[in-house]
Amino acid sequence: MGRAPCCEKMGLKKGPWTPEEDQILINYINTNGHNNWRALPKQAGLLRCGKSCRLRWINYLRPDIKRGNFTSEEEETIIKLHEMLGNRWSAIAARLPGRTDNEIKNVWHTHLKKRLPAQHNNNTKKKKNLEITKKSNKKSSKQRQEKEKQEEEVEHIKTEGSPMSPTTQCSSSGSINNKNGGSMNNSSGESINNEDDGNNNKDDDNLALDDDFWSEVLSSDNSNDEDIARKFEDIECSDLFQFPLFSSSPSSVACDGIDFWYDFYSKSLELPQL
């Protein structure tokens, strides 16, 4: 599938926006809305590409943007949501009114990542072992392994009622892990200081959940998603919904991925250790 370049490179401005450009964009969107980002800069008289306009509007000019430092509550929310959703910044942003995915991503990389507790130490060890195993098998049977892994997940849910087991640690795929080489460990051993420490510990013991789990479970590979969804559907009546955490919205399994996982994980945290 061919794809035209985002914008004609010639003649379009790049770099920081000037107040004048901001004003033009705001005025235009206020009067005309933003039905077509690609056509917008031309119509508004801006020498920018549509993408740039969209980004500027969403991340900076939108009237409902909440500016200023993140509150500790917001930070805790981001940390928790990141545990659940991984690097799905837009999904996280959707749950933090007035905050943008870009902002959240920046805050995560500049502040929150460093605060991750030592709880990841254990996971890192396991992860390393798993990575070695995976590397050795990668070439021969990557697909099969993934399928098997998914089946293990489902099996786990069937038997233990939660997919958040440490045994489901997966390979590192996110930039965070890659960049820091398992640096989810905090050298100072500082732990997140909040009222949910109990829960975090529980995570550590039993519900350990890192990006990798979600990035694989929620992998962008459609076939995997479909497989997983199908598997959940297969077991939904038999086993899965016997668990209270599913009882409220069983239909969500097949509908909304992120909401489902959010719900899933939230509720799993409310449960006593299974």
Added chain:
DNA sequence: AACAGCTTCAACCGCTGTCTT
């Protein structure tokens, strides 16, 4: 004061998913 190293964050890039033709 000057410099180097570090941090922050706005913006860009490239890819994917979805919709339309």
Added chain:
DNA sequence: GAAGACAGCGGTTGAAGCTGT
């Protein structure tokens, strides 16, 4: 069903500001 167009997402970059020496 294939191809094109577009929106949206996440990773990355680089300039500006900050801090330490």
